[in-house]
Amino acid sequence: MPADLAVIGLGPYGLPLAKAAVAAGIPTLGYRTGPEAASLSPAELRRMLSGGFRHATSPAELGRVRTAVICAPTPRGADGGLDLSQVEAAARTLAGRLRPHTTVILESPVPPGTTENVLRRLLEEGSGMVAGRDFHLAYSPSRVDPGNRDFTPANTPKVIGGLTPACTESAAAFYGRLTDKVVRARGPREAETVQVLETNFRHVNIALVNEMAVLCHDLGVDLWDVIRCAETKPFGFQAFRPGPGVGGHAVPQDLTAHAGRTLRMVELAQQVNDQMPQYVVQRAAALLNEHGKSARGARILLLGVTYKPDLADQQSTPAEEVAVRLMRLGASLSYHDPHIPSWNVLDRPVPRADSLYEAAADADLTILLQQHRRYDLQGLSVKAQLLLDTRGATPTGAAHRL
Structure with a gap:
């Protein structure tokens, strides 16, 4: 059965997307970009295979789909910024097989401007086509919360920012098959910055409550009782809880290497959490x-x-x-x-x-x-x-x- 969707990168961002697509009845092709950390249980893999999922055996298969979503990991690099090497490699692999009218979407966490300045250039150079004219290009921040039973891809709104209005609508049509609500951003940079804001929001608020944990211990105050009481406020407060540190795949970004400036609060939050x-x-x-x-x-x-x-x-x-x-x-x-x-x-x-x-x-x-x-x-x-x-x-x- 021919695939309708190619998910490039089967790690923490791509695998949940592939599972959601298969659950929605979309024949899906999975293409690995490296030794991804995410994995499937044998039972989950059997369900996906029976639902229309299969692993790509050759990059040539990427040229037979209508939609390709790049979900390659972007770990923290030596300079503290995001390492885009796997995204770039995925783009080069896709570019040589790209067909006209394909919709290409990036979901990897990236600095604002990556879709237009990096992904677009690589796809156009490798395919000989023009984004926004010959194929659609868009960005959508991944909103994956592993293990969350309340919020799934189906009931989590997806933000879409396309290179052109037609690109946005093409990406929105795809995600409309997976989720109840699609939110259109003004463009790729705005959609990319949504991801930056959401990730930094989490890290900054965890840092605040981590500092409160240290302060409350020194004062002899029960922080957990403080949080229990504070979260009864129906406005202006969202409860976060302290812990031994912050893990996961979402890397806080201060954008120093990309925007020429530091988000001082994010930088300080990282120091606190570390x-x-x-x-x-x-x-x-x-x-x-x-x-x-x-x-x-x-x-x-x-x-x-x-x-x-x-x-x-x-x-x-x-x-x-x-x-x-x-x-x-x-x-x-x-x-x-x-x-x-x-x-x-x-x-x-x-x-x-x-x-x-x-x-x-x-x-x-x-x-x-x-x-x-x-x-x-x-x-x-x-x-x-x-x-x-x-x-x-x-x-x-x-x-x-x-």
Whole structure:
């Protein structure tokens, strides 16, 4: 069966799009751009294959679709900006097979101007065609929230910004098959900047509540009760919660390398969030000290080492830096995570606890880094000698909270 859609990049942005497209009845071709981190369970893969999904065996197959969406990852580069090399490689691969009237959409997180100044140039040079005349070109920020059961591609509005009004309408017609609502931006730059704003909004607000966590601990104030009360305000407030650091695939952007200026608040937020693993280790050492123990030689159990609950994704997980810092203090580490069968830190395997309750009872300190649904936190708080909860997930008074 010929594919109607090609998803180029099957990582954290492309795989959810491919799943949504197949669920909407769109024959979909998946093309890998590299060793993507996202994965499918055997059952999910069987459902997708039966619904019209297949992997591309040759780049030539990209020239047989009506819509191609580039979802290549853009990790942080050596200069702190986004590394666009995989997007550029995907564009070159597509350009040599591009047919007239194809709609090309970029969903990867990119700096404003990338669609027009980078993607357009590569596609036109490689195809000999003109964007906006011979083929449609648009940008749509990926709005993926892995593991979120309330918001799916079907009920999450999609923002579209096309190179021309006709480009916008062509992209909108495609996304209208996947979602209940399409929002038209003025152009690609506006749509790209939507992604920048949404990502930075998250990081800035997490940084604020992380700073509040440190302040409230110093003041002897229960931050979690503060948040509980504050979120009853029906306007002007959105609740965020602190944690051991910020992980995931969305990289905050201060745009220094691209716009010639710094978003100072974003830069400061990144500094605050980057300090949280160190703060967790400081709190851990202080707790051990208060109970007559030293971090050196202490048996410490880390619970949940993924960046998000109930997922196996470890992209930029703060658990790694927490573990590194504890190791450097001389602690003896073990971990438990129902989604991670093995875990290496500093190229050394960290022992995995087989029996969770026995390991918590044996450890001098247990640190909850991620609140997976499988964890019985009430039971753990009873079994653990000492429990530090960095997520505020345990019952009040059952553990030391961040």
